[in-house]
Every structure is written in C-alpha cells, then in structure tokens.
Amino acid sequence: MNIQQYTSQENLYPLDLQFYRMMQEIGAQPDEQIRLRLNLLFKVLPDRIQKILEDYFKKYDFWGTLKISAGDDGVLANRAKALHDHYEDFLWLYQRLADYRSRLVLFAFVNNWYSFDTETLRVVKETLYKSYFDMDIMKCGPEEVVVDLGAYTGDTVKDYVSVYGQNYKRFYCYEISPNTMKMLQENLKAYENIVYCQKGASDHPGLMYIQEHAADISANVLTNQGDLAVEAVTIDQDIQEPVTLIKMDIEGSEQQALRGAAGKIKESKPKLALSLYHNNEDIWKIPRMVEEICSGYTFYLRYHGENLSPTELTLLAVWEKP
DSSP, rough: OEEEEHOOOOOOOOHHHHHHHHHHHHSOOOOOHHHHHHHHHHTTTTTHHHHHHHHHHHHOOOOOOOOOGGTTOOOHHHHHHHHHHHHHHHHHHHHHBSHHHHHHHHHHHHHHHHHHOHHHHHHHOOOOSSSTTTTOOOOOOOTTEEEEETTSSSSHHHHHHHOSOOOOOEEEEOOOOHHHHHHHHHTTTTTTSEEEEEEOSSSSSSSEEEEOOSSSSOOOOESSSSSEEEEEHHHHHOSSSSSSEEOOTTTTTTHHHHHHHHHHHHHHHHHHHEEOOOOSHHHHHHHHHHHHHHHTEEEEEESSOSSSSSOEEEEEEEEEOO
C-alpha cells in the first residue's frame, strides 16, 4: 500500500494527516527499530508510571510481560511487531470507521502504543453512554434477542435496561465460571426472560477448561487443558432463534466465538459489540473477520478505559441495508 496516496490528498483534516504520517513512519521502520524506540521512551517515563505499567502487565499478561530492569520488554516487542506487520490493517480500519470520533479513538490507541501518549486516550474516554450501548448507534427495541458473551455478574443486562428499559424479548447470558454464574443469577433474579448458559463460546463444540485468574475472576479464560471442565459451544448451534445483538467480552476468546457465530451473523445480521483489546491483534483482526463473514457492516469504535495503557476498546458494528 502506498501511503503517499493518503498524505497527498488535498484538504485533509489535521487528524487524518497526523494518522497517515504516523502510519507512514511506522511502515518505514523494521520492527526492531520500533522496539528500540519503545524501550527508550519507556525508560524516560517517570519511575512511578513505569512501576504502574509493569505491575499492570504482571497482573494481566494478555499482551506479554514487562520488567525492563530484568531485561523483559515483551509487551514492547509485541507492540512493535504488531505495528510494523499490520500498519496496513490499521490504515484499512481507519478508512472503514464511520465517524471522526471513532478515528480519534483509533489514533489515540495506536499513538499510545507508539509514543506512550496518554492525553488523547484521556480525551476519547466515553463519559456519556454505557459500554456497548451508544444510543446514537445501537438502536434497541422490544424484539431484541441479545447474546451476552461474558455476562459476568449481570452488569451488561443492567446497563442495557438502564439505557433502553426492559425492551427486549430475550437475553442469553453466557458465563464460564460456576461461582460467577451464581452471582449472575442472584443479581438478575428480578429480570424476566433471561436464559442462563454456563458454557463457553468457541468455534467448535466440546469440553474446554477454565484457567482461573489469580487476581480477578473476570479475567478467567478458556484453555485446552486443566482441572475445571466447562462445555464449549458455538452460538450457531446453541441458540435456535434469530438474534439481534451479540456482545463479546471474553478475555481473548472473541475470535473463536466470532467464528462460531458466523452463521447467525450472516443470517440475522445482528448488531455487534465486540471487545478488541485482549491481545495485540484483535484491534484490526476482528473488524477484518466481521467484514469477511458479512460485508456491509458499518464500524464504530468507542473507548471506556484508562489513559496509561489502552483497554476497554469496543467495536460497535451495525449492518445497513445496501
């Protein structure tokens, strides 16, 4: 891809020019040079910020580990490789986003990876709407059949009701951990038409195992071996009716669950609210997957995380009739 075709356009908005030039700079460097840059920038951060980041990546290792004093720059090496190898995918996503709010979110995310910029992430943090339920994008009514993958203790259902009222036909709540499922059922006992599914969503049926997170049960993940077994299903096979909205926040299993819901997406074209931050590739790969499964979706990004390192990034996708 010739980035010059973007930067040479007339009357570019400053945000466009800034993003394209950043991608141009990234694409012109080998990943080792980007890695060196990130190491140098990290070392000039205040000691307090370095410690916060190292402690965070020790607690949540979705993106790698980081302990610069011990020679471990795994997070930075992974970011450098993701930026270098996929800058064209970032450009593609930028072009596919439907509003400048989304483009600024993407710029903030990538610029934090590349330059440790925190101010733009602070600016783009969503303060008006709940996670997943931007009312300018997600139009919901009484016939909604919602699939909530990663229902946790019921926060998504409660947020939905706080935004739209009890305007839904059915909520399918998937949660893998038995103890969390008990809390989910207790917290939602006053709500009607909730289907509780203690199952994991994947791209094939079978048995998988829960890897419990030492510090946070919300970060439990599915693996292929372990002690605590759980049934894995595909959404295509597990739900027999058309669905209108699929939300996924399942700690890095989003790609597998998306493949397992491809039939429903093709047939029903539901609204999608998909987490993009649990590894170093979901931010570009999941939108690519949605495009391959069913072209015609309009893409938006919304951000609900903090500003030191990007998390809580959501793809909102709405299919529009041609």
